[in-house]
Amino acid sequence: MQGLRLFFFYLIFSSLRAEAAASRPLVYESCGEKEEISEHPKRAISIDTNTTEIMLALGLSSSLVGIAGIDDHSSLLPELSKDLAHVRLLKGPYPNLESLIALRPDFVFAGWQYGFSEGSGLTPARLRKFGVATYSLNESCIRVRSRPPIGFDDIYTDIRTIGRIFRVEARAEALIADYEKRTEALRSKVQAMALKSRRIFVYDSGEASPFTAGKYGIPTAMIEALGSKNIFDDLATNWTGVSWEDIFRRQPEFIIIVDYGAKSAEQKRAFLAKKFKDSGIPAIDKGRFLVLPYAAMTPGVRTIESTEKLFEALSRAFPEHVNG
Amino acid sequence: MRTVSFLWGGGTLLLFAMFILGLASGSSDLRFTELIDLLRHRLGYGPPLSEELLNKDLILWSIRLPRVLMAALSGAGLSLVGAAIQALVRNPMADPWLLGVSSGASLGAVLVLVSGLSLFGGLSLQIFAFFGASLASGLIYFFSRRSQIFSSTRLIFSGLAISFCLEALTQVVIFTAARKGEVQNVMFWTMGSLGSVESSDLLVPSLALLAGFSFLFRSRTKLNIACLSELKAFSLGLDLQRFRRNVFLVSAALTAVLVSVTGSIGFVGLMVPHVLRLLLGNDYRLLIPGCLLGGASFMIAADALARSFFSPQEIPIGIITALLGSPIFLWLMRSSNE
Amino acid sequence: MNDDFALQVEDLGVSLRGKALLADLSFDVRPGEWLGIVGPNGSGKSTLLQALVGFLKPKQGSIRIEGQRLDQLSALQRARIMAYIQQEASPMPGFRVSSFLELAFHPLEGVYDQGVWQEECAALCKEFQLENRQSSPLAELSGGERQRVLLVQSLLQKPKILLLDELTNHLDIYFQLEIMKKLQALPLTKVTVLHDLNLAARYCDRILSLQVGRNSGWGKPSEVLTEENLYRLYGVHCEVTRVGDSVSQIRWA
Numbered sequence: 001m002q003g004l005r006l007f008f009f010y011l012i013f014s015s016l017r018a019e020a021a022a023s024r025p026l027v028y029e030s031c032g033e034k035e036e037i038s039e040h041p042k043r044a045i046s047i048d049t050n051t052t053e054i055m056l057a058l059g060l061s062s063s064l065v066g067i068a069g070i071d072d073h074s075s076l077l078p079e080l081s082k083d084l085a086h087v088r089l090l091k092g093p094y095p096n097l098e099s100l101i102a103l104r105p106d107f108v109f110a111g112w113q114y115g116f117s118e119g120s121g122l123t124p125a126r127l128r129k130f131g132v133a134t135y136s137l138n139e140s141c142i143r144v145r146s147r148p149p150i151g152f153d154d155i156y157t158d159i160r161t162i163g164r165i166f167r168v169e170a171r172a173e174a175l176i177a178d179y180e181k182r183t184e185a186l187r188s189k190v191q192a193m194a195l196k197s198r199r200i201f202v203y204d205s206g207e208a209s210p211f212t213a214g215k216y217g218i219p220t221a222m223i224e225a226l227g228s229k230n231i232f233d234d235l236a237t238n239w240t241g242v243s244w245e246d247i248f249r250r251q252p253e254f255i256i257i258v259d260y261g262a263k264s265a266e267q268k269r270a271f272l273a274k275k276f277k278d279s280g281i282p283a284i285d286k287g288r289f290l291v292l293p294y295a296a297m298t299p300g301v302r303t304i305e306s307t308e309k310l311f312e313a314l315s316r317a318f319p320e321h322v323n324g
Numbered sequence: 325m326r327t328v329s330f331l332w333g334g335g336t337l338l339l340f341a342m343f344i345l346g347l348a349s350g351s352s353d354l355r356f357t358e359l360i361d362l363l364r365h366r367l368g369y370g371p372p373l374s375e376e377l378l379n380k381d382l383i384l385w386s387i388r389l390p391r392v393l394m395a396a397l398s399g400a401g402l403s404l405v406g407a408a409i410q411a412l413v414r415n416p417m418a419d420p421w422l423l424g425v426s427s428g429a430s431l432g433a434v435l436v437l438v439s440g441l442s443l444f445g446g447l448s449l450q451i452f453a454f455f456g457a458s459l460a461s462g463l464i465y466f467f468s469r470r471s472q473i474f475s476s477t478r479l480i481f482s483g484l485a486i487s488f489c490l491e492a493l494t495q496v497v498i499f500t501a502a503r504k505g506e507v508q509n510v511m512f513w514t515m516g517s518l519g520s521v522e523s524s525d526l527l528v529p530s531l532a533l534l535a536g537f538s539f540l541f542r543s544r545t546k547l548n549i550a551c552l553s554e555l556k557a558f559s560l561g562l563d564l565q566r567f568r569r570n571v572f573l574v575s576a577a578l579t580a581v582l583v584s585v586t587g588s589i590g591f592v593g594l595m596v597p598h599v600l601r602l603l604l605g606n607d608y609r610l611l612i613p614g615c616l617l618g619g620a621s622f623m624i625a626a627d628a629l630a631r632s633f634f635s636p637q638e639i640p641i642g643i644i645t646a647l648l649g650s651p652i653f654l655w656l657m658r659s660s661n662e
Numbered sequence: 663m664n665d666d667f668a669l670q671v672e673d674l675g676v677s678l679r680g681k682a683l684l685a686d687l688s689f690d691v692r693p694g695e696w697l698g699i700v701g702p703n704g705s706g707k708s709t710l711l712q713a714l715v716g717f718l719k720p721k722q723g724s725i726r727i728e729g730q731r732l733d734q735l736s737a738l739q740r741a742r743i744m745a746y747i748q749q750e751a752s753p754m755p756g757f758r759v760s761s762f763l764e765l766a767f768h769p770l771e772g773v774y775d776q777g778v779w780q781e782e783c784a785a786l787c788k789e790f791q792l793e794n795r796q797s798s799p800l801a802e803l804s805g806g807e808r809q810r811v812l813l814v815q816s817l818l819q820k821p822k823i824l825l826l827d828e829l830t831n832h833l834d835i836y837f838q839l840e841i842m843k844k845l846q847a848l849p850l851t852k853v854t855v856l857h858d859l860n861l862a863a864r865y866c867d868r869i870l871s872l873q874v875g876r877n878s879g880w881g882k883p884s885e886v887l888t889e890e891n892l893y894r895l896y897g898v899h900c901e902v903t904r905v906g907d908s909v910s911q912i913r914w915a
Contacts, residue, residue, distance in 0.1 A: 559741060560766070
């Protein structure tokens, strides 16, 4: 009796194993949810600049059928946006479900508030019902669940997972190795110069109240990699609105202006200078600003380069350390 | 009455036309002939579909159809509730918003969105919205009564006070929440959206609309009487106290169900009944069927615009209902001689 | 129980929020009789009418209509016996005459043939010269037309008792007389609140005069509308001219 039962189990198990081996399903995690796909996607859509650039940097332009959430190819890095003639561009902020499904995708790479949103109905759960797999940017998971502090590892995980999903692991590892090497180099430079911790404010936009990066935004990881401090690293979110009074109270010594939207970086800078004229805020008194484009302040292939630029800017802004 | 059958006939035709329009419009092109092909295919006729048409088939039945149906349900439901509330408080400017349902549902939904709570799995948003809506209208009902007497003036004032209070609370939750990134979701919720509607969302609203409509349709004469003074209504044999309570409860429940699926879509409940009143006169025997068919048609048209105007993006449908509704409303008001 | 009375009021007292509005009122009305209620402002005339229709609950005493206790009848049962008319302006725009008139069928639903009722409706509208106003909004009617619509509506309710609260106020004398004549021709029991004492004297079978919620005279016009009683009520002297048993004119001094 016992033997018979075991035999049945063996039969069932072996058949399952055989099936599994045939399709070799890939299991990955997206914002804590287990996702499973049977083969690597061939009709992918990426939403927003940074996700698109990750796809392109991994050489996956032939797997893309659509790019959404950007206005035109010029917002992408020029070296990455060469062969995109076959890719449909869905212009404007974020698309709706129908316009995505019309491209018959099998995979969507986006993030919460990078295209996915409960209210608009474009969510991974909904897409799954149409047989579309998804991967959400690690940084964006804070919108749907709690998570450990932000770091460059989040970007590496994104790149590594996309690499696995599209079977381009080697390219992914090469990219990551390069980023790790450059990050290490930055760290030793910071140590060598004994670059002091500086209070840095990330100004995204907003005149009634400023919009900035909090504890879980990738800018915090960039700033901390250089041993400095995001003045709003106590806000448990990635991007959020704060008050002008807080900025006065926290006395930033350096300001990063995110360049996008209706106001130009120069206008944003002039606005801040006027707003805090004679306020004694060091960053404004000394004119210590760095302008970085939107895509450079989101997790992706520009993050390390932006961190390098930030390092340059900091060492120029605080020259005593270059020699010290 | 000839007018009634004419209204039913004309309204049904309009609704059918809007239904087809709703199915045909959207961000991906669907030509009318393709629509016919797909319909025929669904019914078992016609040739097998090409790969492109298969995709359109999927979009049509899985995305557009549930949306169009939900638009019809919520347009009809909100208009009916608006008409009923207007009789309840004897004021043509009354709106389902006075029931506190929209603000209550928003608060419930926002609490779920910002806390990331998921007690009931994927349904937690709807369930909390429904709880919030019921709580709000319960409070308003409580404050509208004094020594067992339900007063319409009290309803208006307690409705205003509690709705404002709950909306303020919603803002407090948004501003103090740790996960502020949900603000955009919340915005979409408070402005109303049909974007997240799936076919599985349709059952409860359909049943609620059916129940609400049959109650109001049976009460159509009583609703007319309720527009008169309390004393007159009483002498016509209508126990206004009990009738008002029932209308309140039915309206609140129906709105709560609708709002929990779509968020609060403004203006429809105020405008559709009043436009119909200007066209048909204040006769609930005409207004009730009129709101059912006219409200549904209006909302399908508004949603079709919300989907196709800025395609592939969507604008919150509340913006369209206001943009589309206000001019019609003002024009009718001016050309009417009252 | 006495079926001989259309309306019997015994020892009626009505209070609102602890304030006594009516007290110790007793009177009765025989079928077909027309009772006029007179009295100065605030004497409780309208309150009495609202108590008679059952809208205000008595604090003490009882009201019987057709021999049955009013508080034991349902709203519908009451509406089949009594119709009440007051100055009514619909707060809702667009209420049309035909829709408004048809509300009178509500208490009759299921107990009266709708086809017959519709014919009666048409006939009454014709009689009251409203047949061309069917689709007009109430708000567009002239004062006289509106009063006629109100009267027709309450007649369509097929009542045995008609309660009227100041129906002739604000009307030209022509319409006042017209309404009063129509009412007089109706074979119904009527209870009306009247301001114009001359109209009351001319048309009512009996008069009840109220003073701060109490009975200050009940009987034939000639018994109630006396110089002394009117001075007590209104604080104004007057001269009452009588022809035989009836009052023909009241002239204020």
